Amino acid sequence: MISTKGRYAIRFMMDLAEQSQDKTVPLEETAARQDISKKYLEMIVKILVKGKLVKGISGKGGGYRLTRKPEEYTVGEILELTEGTLAVVACLNEDAEQCPREAFCKTLPMWRKFDHLMRDYFFHITIADLINGKV
Amino acid sequence: MISTKGRYAIRFMMDLAEQSQDKTVPLEETAARQDISKKYLEMIVKILVKGKLVKGISGKGGGYRLTRKPEEYTVGEILELTEGTLAVVACLNEDAEQCPREAFCKTLPMWRKFDHLMRDYFFHITIADLINGKV
DNA sequence: TATTTTACCTATTGACACAGTAGGCAAATG
């Protein structure tokens, strides 16, 4: 299940994209517009900054701004960054310890295929797509 | 992320299916074979019994047995029962309160489509498929 | 009938994540 972290992050990115491209948008505005607790959103946006998906500018007249064009962000990368992983089962997580059942596990192929399915879906939807209702 | 509850449940059902169809299999055997804590597995199997996916027979010579043929169980229903829900976001959960953003939410269609994708996948894989490596 | 084997039930635990909240420091602008 995708938590509020991932969902709020997507909405935050969309909100930035919907404001005029080269304006910096204070977090307080977005928080109000999206009806999300400012303090909580702050915490989530910090992850986006660390991941270089947005840039934060301090001081008066500051705020946040996208570092790329909206069509260059996929939902997949936003979710993976904020949720930590998109793996559907623990053993498909990148930094998971080797599973001793791996060689003969009869369910692993099912999880793997689903993983591909999911990635194929979320990594081919962009922020621009969402805004333009193309999904 | 699918927890051990769902994953162990699938393995338990597969184990039952792999034993001769009309035998009742004591939980202790399956727990040993699958290397799962007996007590914990007990808790999970209780959900399967309540959901009528398996039948438990008490007493000497007792154990568990499938109530249908392996090809009549889908992975989807096992996961949905044991995990509580398969919804990828809270607002798609059956017993979720109505979301005030529903009417104009630009991400909802994305979640809905993914939900369909996922259900289409997991509700078309059966226990028999897993055993026969058909996935 | 007594014993053994099995399922079934309630309760508890430690660790961790979620969804926030609080308060202050750092940086930049007017």
Place this chain on the structure above:
DNA sequence: CATTTGCCTACTGTGTCAATAGGTAAAATA
């Protein structure tokens, strides 16, 4: 210098996960 903004650390309450513990009920066998 004051104001605005981002950034940082720390804390909290609630809930779930993944078990563990210790029993009771039911059914078969000796």
